[in-house]
Amino acid sequence: MEVNPxxxxxxxxxxxxxxxxxxxxxxxxQQFQTSVTPARKTPYSLIHTGDDILQHAPPSxxxxxxxxxxxxxxxxxxxxxxxxxxxxxxxxxxxDVRFVSHPTLLRSDPGSDQKSSDIQINVVFxxxxxxxxxxxxxxxxxxxRIGIALIYEERRDGYFSREIKTMVAxxxxxxxxxxxxxxxxxxxxxxxxxxxxxxxPAGTSGQTVVTCATAAGIAxxxxxxxxxxxxxxxxxxxxxxxxxxxxxxxxTMNQTVTLSFCLPQKAHQFHKKGMAVEPETIDRxxxxxxxxxxxxxxxxxxxxxxxxxxxxANMLLQLIEVYNPLKSLQNMASDAELLIDHVYQxxxxxxxxxxxxxxxxxxxxxxxxxxxxxxxxxxxxLSDKFATKFPGMSxxxxxxxxxxxxxxxxxxxxxxHPARQGRLAQMVLWMxxxxxxxxxxxYVQFVANLDGIEEDEFGGAAAGRCGSDRxxxxxxxxxxxxxxxxxxxxxxxxxxxxxxxxxSEDRYSDSLSALLTTAASVTSNxxxxxxxxxxxxxxxxxxxLQTASSTDNxxxxxxxxxxxxxxxxxxxxxxxxxxxxxxxxxxxxPEDLALMVRLWKAGYFKGEHHLEEIMYFxxxxxxxxxxxxxKFREVLIIYETEDPAIASLYSDQPAE
Numbered sequence: 001m002e003v004n005p006x007x008x009x010x011x012x013x014x015x016x017x018x019x020x021x022x023x024x025x026x027x028x029x030q031q032f033q034t035s036v037t038p039a040r041k042t043p044y045s046l047i048h049t050g051d052d053i054l055q056h057a058p059p060s061x062x063x064x065x066x067x068x069x070x071x072x073x074x075x076x077x078x079x080x081x082x083x084x085x086x087x088x089x090x091x092x093x094x095x096d097v098r099f100v101s102h103p104t105l106l107r108s109d110p111g112s113d114q115k116s117s118d119i120q121i122n123v124v125f126x127x128x129x130x131x132x133x134x135x136x137x138x139x140x141x142x143x144x145r146i147g148i149a150l151i152y153e154e155r156r157d158g159y160f161s162r163e164i165k166t167m168v169a170x171x172x173x174x175x176x177x178x179x180x181x182x183x184x185x186x187x188x189x190x191x192x193x194x195x196x197x198x199x200x201p202a203g204t205s206g207q208t209v210v211t212c213a214t215a216a217g218i219a220x221x222x223x224x225x226x227x228x229x230x231x232x233x234x235x236x237x238x239x240x241x242x243x244x245x246x247x248x249x250x251x252t253m254n255q256t257v258t259l260s261f262c263l264p265q266k267a268h269q270f271h272k273k274g275m276a277v278e279p280e281t282i283d284r285x286x287x288x289x290x291x292x293x294x295x296x297x298x299x300x301x302x303x304x305x306x307x308x309x310x311x312x313a314n315m316l317l318q319l320i321e322v323y324n325p326l327k328s329l330q331n332m333a334s335d336a337e338l339l340i341d342h343v344y345q346x347x348x349x350x351x352x353x354x355x356x357x358x359x360x361x362x363x364x365x366x367x368x369x370x371x372x373x374x375x376x377x378x379x380x381x382l383s384d385k386f387a388t389k390f391p392g393m394s395x396x397x398x399x400x401x402x403x404x405x406x407x408x409x410x411x412x413x414x415x416x417h418p419a420r421q422g423r424l425a426q427m428v429l430w431m432x433x434x435x436x437x438x439x440x441x442x443y444v445q446f447v448a449n450l451d452g453i454e455e456d457e458f459g460g461a462a463a464g465r466c467g468s469d470r471x472x473x474x475x476x477x478x479x480x481x482x483x484x485x486x487x488x489x490x491x492x493x494x495x496x497x498x499x500x501x502x503x504s505e506d507r508y509s510d511s512l513s514a515l516l517t518t519a520a521s522v523t524s525n526x527x528x529x530x531x532x533x534x535x536x537x538x539x540x541x542x543x544x545l546q547t548a549s550s551t552d553n554x555x556x557x558x559x560x561x562x563x564x565x566x567x568x569x570x571x572x573x574x575x576x577x578x579x580x581x582x583x584x585x586x587x588x589x590p591e592d593l594a595l596m597v598r599l600w601k602a603g604y605f606k607g608e609h610h611l612e613e614i615m616y617f618x619x620x621x622x623x624x625x626x627x628x629x630x631k632f633r634e635v636l637i638i639y640e641t642e643d644p645a646i647a648s649l650y651s652d653q654p655a656e
Contacts, residue, residue, distance in 0.1 A: 003135055003266045003276060004244045006097060006126040007067035008236050011079040012164060013120040018080030020072045021167045022233045024240050026223040061097045067126045070094070079103075079122045086120055089140055098129045100139045104147030106154055121150055121160070123236075134278045135265055142249075142261050146239075149257045159254045163232040170229065174222045246270060248353065250306040260307060267354040268649075271298055271435060273375065281648050285358060286348040288645030291330035291340060292616040294361035295347050297323065298354065298433055307353040312346065319346055325429055326362050351649075358646050359432060360439055360612060362425060364409035365622060367440045367640060368402050374436040382434055390427060398427055405440050405640060438647070440640040441610030446600065448580035448635050565590045572597045577635075586631035595628055605636065610643060 009023045061069045079101065081090060086105035091098065101124040107117055123146045125139040153159035227233045231254060238251045239259075247266025252258045268277040297304075301320050308316050315338060322335035333343040350356035360366060375382060376396070386395035401411055408428060412421050431437045566588065570578050586592045599605060604614050611625050629636050 002128040002131045003247070003263065003269075004065060005139065005240060006062060006065060006128065008240050009075055009079060009099075009122075009124040009126065010232075010236060011076055011122045011124065013080035013082075013122075014118065018076045019168065019171075020076040020079075021164065022223060022226055022230075022236060023067075023072070023075070024223075024227075024233070024237050025066055027220055059095050061095045062128070067097065075124075079124050081120055081122060083118060083120060090122070090124075091136070091140075093129055096129045098127045098131060098136065100125050100127060100136050100143065102140055102144035102147055104144075104151060106151055106160065119160075121147055123147060123150075132265075132276075132278070134280065135263075138263050138265070138279070142239075142263075145259060145261065149253050149259055152257060153254050156256070157254075160232070163230050166230050167226050167233075170225045171222055174225070248307070260309070262307070262353045264352055264354065270354060271357075271433075275373075277649060279352075282348075282352050285645055285648050286344070286351065289329070289344055289347070289358065290613065290616070290645075291333075292328050292360070292612060293645070294325055294328055294359050295323065295332070295350070295356050296325050296359045296429065296432055297350075297356050304350065304355055307355060308346075308349060312349075315342055316346055319343060325359065328361050357433075357649065360441070360643065360646075362408070362429065364412070365407055367405045367407045367442075368428065368437040369405045369440055370399060370402050371435055371438045374399075375434070376436070382436070386427075386430065389430060390423070393427070399431060399436060402437060438642055441612060441643050442638055442640050443607050443610050444605050444614075444629060445607035445637045445639070446577075446605035446635055447637050448577045562590055566593060569593045569597045572601060580635050581632070584632055584634050592628065592631055595624070596632055599628075607639075 007023055007025065010021045012019055012021055059069075061067060063069075078092065078094075079090075079099070081103045083105055086103045088102070090101045090103050093099070101122050103120055103122045106119040106121055123143045125143060127136065127139060150160050154161060223233075227237065235251060235253050239249060242249050242251065243263060243266065247263035247269075249259055249261040264279050264282060265276040269275060301323070304316060304320065305313055318336040318338060319332060322332050324332070327335070329343050329347065330340055333340045336343070347356065347358075351358060370376075376399070383395040386398075387393065408424065411424060428437065569590070570582055570587070570593070573581055581587050581593075581596070587596075599614065599618065602618070603609075604618075611622065614620065614625060615622060629638055
């Protein structure tokens with residue numbers, strides 16, 4: 001994969017010369033080491049094999065996802081940079097390989113001005129040339145951090161100088177042996193390619209051409225010895241393997257400095273195969289976090305503390321003690337006695353490290369549907385993992401209930417045993433952790449039938465054209481994906497009476513309080529609470545939205561007749577929209593119209609805010625909103641889709 005490094009190279013340059021101290025990996029896979037190409041019939045004949053790199057155009061320096069064909073001497077020459085290039089980004093492209101590093105200038109005596117005491121350290125990452133700019137940026141940052149750690153340890157106890165001496169000593173001891181045993185026809189060391197079998201011109205009849213690994217056998221022995229005798233080489237090896245397996249680093253240098261690093265493009269693939277989540281996408285998601293959002297851990301809580309610095313460990317412990325997927329971030333912040341901004345930072349850090357994901361707190365009114373890219377093929381092992389987690393249950397049988405958008409409350413009844421309801425909650429959480437389900441939220445869009453108003457005023461057949469006009473308005477707003485009244489698409493909720501999920505008479509509560517005790521096995525470290533996921537905010541406005549339960553001019557019109565109240569409320573709408581709203585029977589009720597005007601003024605009817613967000617910021621019950629939408633259904637269109645802030649983590653579409 002383009003995210004994995006091809007090689008890590010350590011080069012130093014000082015008054016004693018330029019030297020490649022170590023590189024990893026330094027051996028190709030076994031099947032390539034032992035491969036021998038067929039003999040040539042004549043010196044001018046071509047060799048046709050599946051692994052023949054001559055068939056690649058342009059030339060390739062990658063073999064089995066490792067750096068290939070560049071000698072150690074050439075690598076030392078390329079990356080032994082001068083002091084003028086230190087402490088800035090270094091990037092070089094050779095054929096299909098891109099080298100990225102942050103050369104670091106190390107001065108043995110900080111007070112000395114003698115350049116002879118300077119050492120240029122360069123930790124270089126070899127990457128695929130087509131690696132994205134964000135991947136290149138991540139490896140550059142990692143090279144910079146390693147350089148800073150080496151400077152710190154060198155100044156603390158001369159760590160780097162000791163490691164250099166050991167590495168150079170091993171190379172000097174083996175240099176004589178290397179000259180004696182190197183084949184006559186071989187060229188270069190390390191990654192160089194052998195051109196013959198030892199004597200005579202390469203390619204003569206009856207002889208073979210050996211691979212680069214055979215010619216570099218002595219160099220491999222040198223690196224083996226260095227790896228066994230220096231902790232810095234072991235440090236580099238650990239970094240390489242961790243980057244290629246998990247993308248997460250938590251490795252200690254010289255038993256003192258701990259390097260923590262996350263390559264999100266790799267780390268998030270552990271939960272979503274083939275999906276490279278860019279850091280910018282995560283940043284956009286975290287910027288969209290609201291207090292009503294929740295958090296769902298993707299790993300065991302014991303695995304969280306290796307990704308935070310010691311300064312944040314105590315706050316993280318406080319958060320984990322009150323963690324519950326049924327709680328909002330604001331409720332968890334209150335229970336943990338933390339500022340909401342600190343909770344945002346902790347949750348954002350866990351999301352970046354692929355330890356957690358953002359959800360809306362689990363409740364009975366949540367509507368879920370099977371994710372379009374759910375890993376449910378016959379080769380997936382998720383069904384076996386599900387059966388192990390929930391004995392006697394079938395993943396495909398359970399998830400089939402969500403083939404169409406379905407709420408959790410729709411799958412439960414008041415007569416069910418609480419333990420069964422709790423088990424359903426646990427299964428839903430498990431499917432969310434494995435990205436098999438996605439949540440749909442109900443959004444509201446104000447669309448007035450302007451043409452119908454004019455004809456209706458003159459006795460025209462406006463009612464017959466209403467559906468067509470609304471369809472055109474929807475198409476203008478949402479393009480070809482717009483829902484229509486005649487469509488059977490599950491994501492669209494018609495404006496008529498077919499309101500399966502959103503227009504129920506608030507049949508279920510807004511939280512799964514009954515499941516808090518039975519779902520304890522999901523979060524063993526959680527202190528159960530019956531608090532709702534909604535936050536009753538009675539203080540001043542949040543996010544610029546007024547949270548009082550009355551409009552600005554409610555008090556001033558309290559003593560005015562109903563007709564005057566209605567006129568003043570309707571005056572909030574522009575002239576065309578005012579006529580459309582005035583035709584609705586519910587507009588004759590001052591209380592209904594006042595709530596309609598209040599939400600319209602706040603900008604909630606532009607299709608950008610889902611019901612849960614309106615409930616939170618306006619301190620309303622779900623039943624109040626659903627009744628209002630039903631009463632003004634002639635001008636309010638509702639539809640169900642994902643929350644862009646959450647969906648951006650698991651799709652190619654960026655958050656708006």
